[in-house]
Amino acid sequence: MNPLTSSAIYFTLFSGTLITLFSSHWLLIWVGLEMSLLAIIPILMSKPNPRSIEAASKYFLIQATASMILMMAAIINFYNTGQWSISNTINQLSSLMLTLALSMKMGLAPFHLWVPEVTQGIPLMSGLILLTWQKIAPISIMYQIAPSINYNLIMFMALMSILLGGWGGLNQTQLRKILAYSSIAHMGWMMAIISFNPSLSILNLLIYMMLTINMFMLLYYNKKTSTLALSNSWNKSPLLTSIILMVLMSLGGLPPLTGFFPKWMIIKELVSNNNIILPTLMAIMALLNLYFYMRLIYSTSLTLFPSSNNTKIKWLFENTKITPLISAIAIASTMSLPLTPILSTLY
Amino acid sequence: MTYVTYLLSMLFVLGFLGFSSKPSPIYGGLGLIISGGVGCGIVLCFGGSFLGLMVFLIYLGGMLVVFGYTTAMATEEYPEAWSSNVVIWGVLLLGVGVELMIVLLTILYEQVEVIVEFKSLEDWMVFDVDELGLVREDSMGVAALYSYGSWLMVVAGWSLFVSIFIVIEITRGN
Numbered sequence: 001m002n003p004l005t006s007s008a009i010y011f012t013l014f015s016g017t018l019i020t021l022f023s024s025h026w027l028l029i030w031v032g033l034e035m036s037l038l039a040i041i042p043i044l045m046s047k048p049n050p051r052s053i054e055a056a057s058k059y060f061l062i063q064a065t066a067s068m069i070l071m072m073a074a075i076i077n078f079y080n081t082g083q084w085s086i087s088n089t090i091n092q093l094s095s096l097m098l099t100l101a102l103s104m105k106m107g108l109a110p111f112h113l114w115v116p117e118v119t120q121g122i123p124l125m126s127g128l129i130l131l132t133w134q135k136i137a138p139i140s141i142m143y144q145i146a147p148s149i150n151y152n153l154i155m156f157m158a159l160m161s162i163l164l165g166g167w168g169g170l171n172q173t174q175l176r177k178i179l180a181y182s183s184i185a186h187m188g189w190m191m192a193i194i195s196f197n198p199s200l201s202i203l204n205l206l207i208y209m210m211l212t213i214n215m216f217m218l219l220y221y222n223k224k225t226s227t228l229a230l231s232n233s234w235n236k237s238p239l240l241t242s243i244i245l246m247v248l249m250s251l252g253g254l255p256p257l258t259g260f261f262p263k264w265m266i267i268k269e270l271v272s273n274n275n276i277i278l279p280t281l282m283a284i285m286a287l288l289n290l291y292f293y294m295r296l297i298y299s300t301s302l303t304l305f306p307s308s309n310n311t312k313i314k315w316l317f318e319n320t321k322i323t324p325l326i327s328a329i330a331i332a333s334t335m336s337l338p339l340t341p342i343l344s345t346l347y
Numbered sequence: 348m349t350y351v352t353y354l355l356s357m358l359f360v361l362g363f364l365g366f367s368s369k370p371s372p373i374y375g376g377l378g379l380i381i382s383g384g385v386g387c388g389i390v391l392c393f394g395g396s397f398l399g400l401m402v403f404l405i406y407l408g409g410m411l412v413v414f415g416y417t418t419a420m421a422t423e424e425y426p427e428a429w430s431s432n433v434v435i436w437g438v439l440l441l442g443v444g445v446e447l448m449i450v451l452l453t454i455l456y457e458q459v460e461v462i463v464e465f466k467s468l469e470d471w472m473v474f475d476v477d478e479l480g481l482v483r484e485d486s487m488g489v490a491a492l493y494s495y496g497s498w499l500m501v502v503a504g505w506s507l508f509v510s511i512f513i514v515i516e517i518t519r520g521n
Contacts, residue, residue, distance in 0.1 A: 009509065
């Protein structure tokens with residue numbers, strides 16, 4: 001893309017989400033969501049082939065439908081209460097429609113089917129923006145309307161997301177689809193706690209974003225998009241194999257790593273509110289996620305995948321790219337668990 | 348006067364049916380013109396003469412004309428009209444049936460609650476609440492867009508500007 005066009009489009013994407021974040025008027029919130037939707041479409045299609053055009057069309061249709069439902073919910077709220085501010089409790093019908101619209105935007109079950117298909121059809125960097133930056137705006141709106149959200153509905157959707165995110169990822173070998181199902185499951189964890197302690201949702205979002213950015217950067221710098229390609233990377237970039245081990249285990253939520261912190265806090269918060277069966281089920285279903293991460297680690301770092309002998313004796317190495325961000329983020333996303341007391345007081 | 352507004356709102360819904368039953372875009376454009384004109388009439392009945400005429404001028408006279416020309420360029424040999432196949436017939440009949448049902452309910456019970464409560468003709472009546480004299484609400488609103496609402500102006504202007512770039516990037520195709 002022409003650098004001028006590309007900078008205008010990235011600026012619109014950035015400012016769209018910012019407008020949604022700092023607005024208190026429902027109309028401006030909708031405007032921000034539409035701006036980021038419009039701006040991400042050419043980013044999704046940055047390599048024009050039929051697959052990415054199909055992915056961009058699917059994304060656009062679903063997000064436009066969700067924006068329309070959000071607009072209708074805002075108008076019904078205005079009709080019933082006479083004002084456009086987001087900081088008041090909204091009535092039941094608007095709250096229901098808003099929850100549905102925002103869960104379509106975030107990829108929460110039962111509106112999760114677009115996430116793997118869209119993520120698979122687009123380049124890795126576009127997938128990064130889709131799975132991390134585009135989640136900020138809907139979750140910020142959910143944070144602001146959290147007192148009015150119907151508890152049963154959001155708990156059902158959260159549980160379904162964790163379940164379907166785990167089950168859906170079990171049969172995948174394409175890395176972008178694995179990360180898409182991981183995103184669905186993490187959205188489920190975030191929405192499970194939003195009625196009790198919305199700050200934990202934001203904290204979970206931040207840690208999830210850090211981990212996902214880490215994964216995508218590692219895959220991008222080594223140009224790997226499938227498990228097969230990843231399993232042949234042990235002699236091309238041994239650093240990738242070591243860091244992927246730690247990052248994937250952190251994504252799965254294993255204890256000494258950072259990814260354990262959000263799950264721990266969420267389970268603690270749910271149990272403190274006399275809700276015992278739900279976090280048990282959620283913790284059990286997080287094992288499904290962990291299974292396919294461990295399968296990736298198994299073929300990447302822990303064992304030598306079957307390959308011909310030529311690839312085992314490698315004498316010519318590619319240019320080593322300078323990747324300062326990966327080292328910083330890898331440490332932040334795996335070793336931040338001792339910072340738990342500070343992180344709990346951040347919001 | 349309120350009866351005219353009620354009739355126009357019925358025509359509005361029927362016009363929407365005309366294009367949401369998904370015929371070919373040319374026929375959809377016709378449905379848009381009808382419902383756009385009728386919507387403008389509804390705004391006029393509420394006293395918003397400036398905004399209603401704006402809709403006619405800019406929306407129907409600017410955007411829909413361009414839409415009509417582009418669909419005329421991209422037309423196909425046998426476009427799908429409103430009586431082409433069973434699906435369109437079905438959607439039309441369903442839509443007209445539901446509209447008829449709501450109209451009958453409104454006449455019989457004087458109050459219909461589907462999503463919002465619609466109390467027949469009472470909702471359409473506009474009472475003169477504040478007498479602002481020579482100050483018209485709708486044109487003052489547009490003027491306010493340039494003074495108090497300048498942020499919205501900047502945001503809307505930027506979005507329109509960027510959407511041209513986006514559309515060109517999407518349809519570039521190489």
